[in-house]
Amino acid sequence: MNDSEEIYDDVEVSEVRLLLDVVYAKYGYDFRDYAYPSVKRRILNSVATEGVASISGLLDKIQNDPACMARLLLHFTVHASSMFRHPSFYKCFREKVVPQLKTYPFVRIWHAGCSTGEEVYSMAILLHEEGIYKRSIIYATDISEDVIQKAKSGIFPMNMMKEFTSNYLKSGGIESFSDYYTAQYDNALFSSHLKENIVFAKHNLVTDASPNEFNVILCRNVMIYFKRELQNKTHELFFNSLIHFGYLGLGEKETLRFTPRENNYEEVDVSQKLYRRTA
Amino acid sequence: MMPGIIVIGASLGGLRALNLVLGNLPKDFRLPIVIVQHRSNELDASLVKQLQQSCKLRVSEAEDKEDIIAGRVYVAPAGYHLLIDSSLFCLSVDQPVLHARPSIDVAFESAADAFGSRTIGVVLTGASNDGAKGAALIKTRGGTIIVEDPVSAECATMPAAAIKSVGTVDAILPLPEIAPFLLKLSLRNGDRKDE
Ligand SMILES: C[S@@+](CC[C@H](N)C(=O)[O-])C[C@H]1O[C@@H](n2cnc3c(N)ncnc32)[C@H](O)[C@@H]1O
Numbered sequence: 001m002n003d004s005e006e007i008y009d010d011v012e013v014s015e016v017r018l019l020l021d022v023v024y025a026k027y028g029y030d031f032r033d034y035a036y037p038s039v040k041r042r043i044l045n046s047v048a049t050e051g052v053a054s055i056s057g058l059l060d061k062i063q064n065d066p067a068c069m070a071r072l073l074l075h076f077t078v079h080a081s082s083m084f085r086h087p088s089f090y091k092c093f094r095e096k097v098v099p100q101l102k103t104y105p106f107v108r109i110w111h112a113g114c115s116t117g118e119e120v121y122s123m124a125i126l127l128h129e130e131g132i133y134k135r136s137i138i139y140a141t142d143i144s145e146d147v148i149q150k151a152k153s154g155i156f157p158m159n160m161m162k163e164f165t166s167n168y169l170k171s172g173g174i175e176s177f178s179d180y181y182t183a184q185y186d187n188a189l190f191s192s193h194l195k196e197n198i199v200f201a202k203h204n205l206v207t208d209a210s211p212n213e214f215n216v217i218l219c220r221n222v223m224i225y226f227k228r229e230l231q232n233k234t235h236e237l238f239f240n241s242l243i244h245f246g247y248l249g250l251g252e253k254e255t256l257r258f259t260p261r262e263n264n265y266e267e268v269d270v271s272q273k274l275y276r277r278t279a
Numbered sequence: 280m281m282p283g284i285i286v287i288g289a290s291l292g293g294l295r296a297l298n299l300v301l302g303n304l305p306k307d308f309r310l311p312i313v314i315v316q317h318r319s320n321e322l323d324a325s326l327v328k329q330l331q332q333s334c335k336l337r338v339s340e341a342e343d344k345e346d347i348i349a350g351r352v353y354v355a356p357a358g359y360h361l362l363i364d365s366s367l368f369c370l371s372v373d374q375p376v377l378h379a380r381p382s383i384d385v386a387f388e389s390a391a392d393a394f395g396s397r398t399i400g401v402v403l404t405g406a407s408n409d410g411a412k413g414a415a416l417i418k419t420r421g422g423t424i425i426v427e428d429p430v431s432a433e434c435a436t437m438p439a440a441a442i443k444s445v446g447t448v449d450a451i452l453p454l455p456e457i458a459p460f461l462l463k464l465s466l467r468n469g470d471r472k473d474e
Contacts, residue, residue: 009392009420037362037370037389042373079372224343224370230342253356253370254343
């Protein structure tokens with residue numbers, strides 16, 4: 001496919017490939033088309049934390065121990081996120097996308113790869129302040145049941161609130177951020193009314209079909225872990241899941257530029273990676 | 280096939296050092312150059328601009344799955360690891376390594392995997408051990424390691440750590456001599472491609 005195969009340490013490459021084949025065959029998680037350099041790093045991290053000597057050592061362990069597989073999965077799914085991360089993205093969303101959404105009687109939004117839900121609650125707050133949350137529904141999906149459960153709980157560490165609040169203000173928030181949660185010991189528990197129109201579900205972008213038709217799809221910092229081909233396949237899924245003139249939002253360093261669908265979207269804001277399906 | 284790649288890691292004091300190295304490379308330089316400079320997210324936007332002022336090559340921040348093009352300078356974005364996957368870049372938001380994201384080790388190791396003996400790693404000034412481990416892997420894969428002379432570096436920690444970790448590096452140079460050395464290497468690598 002590319003010339004990388006000739007250059008990489010061959011043994012390591014085939015060990016990684018074998019491990020991914022076994023993970024898929026035995027557990028159904030398909031990481032075979034994830035970008036090699038980051039997959040390899042995660043596997044080597046797992047080799048270190050499992051106390052095995054090599055990738056083939058990890059392979060042996062994984063074959064016989066589902067708990068070890070669960071821990072490997074964590075290396076693929078656990079991420080520190082933040083509410084209103086990249087505040088300028090949410091500001092732009094508020095200013096350029098929300099006015100369009102207001103023209104629809106009903107709004108469906110999909111956060112694909114939502115992790116522990118920080119960006120989902122951010123969106124709920126934003127829609128609430130813009131007066132359209134009540135007629136919106138947010139699908140929050142991720143490959144990992146663990147992070148979905150966490151997202152569902154709406155509980156975030158209290159010590160993150162300073163950062164969340166500062167991001168919120170920079171993103172154009174108009175209320176007092178602390179009104180959205182109550183403090184419980186070291187945790188902040190977000191108001192249950194924010195969850196009313198959120199559907200949390202497990203969904204694998206590699207193997208599952210589209211869950212619905214959407215006005216907005218946000219998939220930020222998920223496809224950076226995919227190979228280009230898998231990225232293109234996922235863009236196909238997103239394109240077919242968006243209504244005409246629906247919006248697609250990517251991570252700040254991702255781009256549609258090198259994908260076959262680039263001509264089917266116009267840029268809403270180049271620097272914010274917000275795109276609109278043109279037909 | 281790309282004749283090779285240069286990855287430059289810098290931390291504390293890096294901006295001045297990078298300007299000096301990049302500023303002395305000619306317009307027709309033949310290899311792609313990747314910059315990993317430690318910094319806080321806020322300082323980010325200005326780095327490309329500041330480097331471009333001194334550099335005759337086109338400087339830009341690397342985007343995910345962007346093709347690597349010879350003769351261009353790519354900067355790892357703040358808050359992301361930059362990994363090299365043979366012909367293109369991959370980003371990741373996995374945990375910081377040695378408190379750094381972007382991490383020099385991560386970039387070095389992926390370059391060593393993808394480019395093998397055609398990898399050139401450069402370690403500049405910094406108050407960290409980042410880059411030491413990755414430099415050793417580049418060396419193991421037959422690549423080249425150049426280190427800024429700790430004696431004259433603004434901060435000696437990072438260059439010294441790289442030298443200690445690698446054992447025998449290919450060159451220990453004061454800043455002004457790094458660009459000419461890279462130019463020499465690029466011509467050699469370029470010729471090897473034409474063999
Ligand atoms: C870096 S996090 C991004 C979280 C959030 N979107 C953000 O930007 O803060 C990547 C997420 O993608 C999820 N993910 C990875 N592969 C996936 C797949 N095949 N299908 C769905 N989600 C996936 C991971 O579990 C992880 O939660």
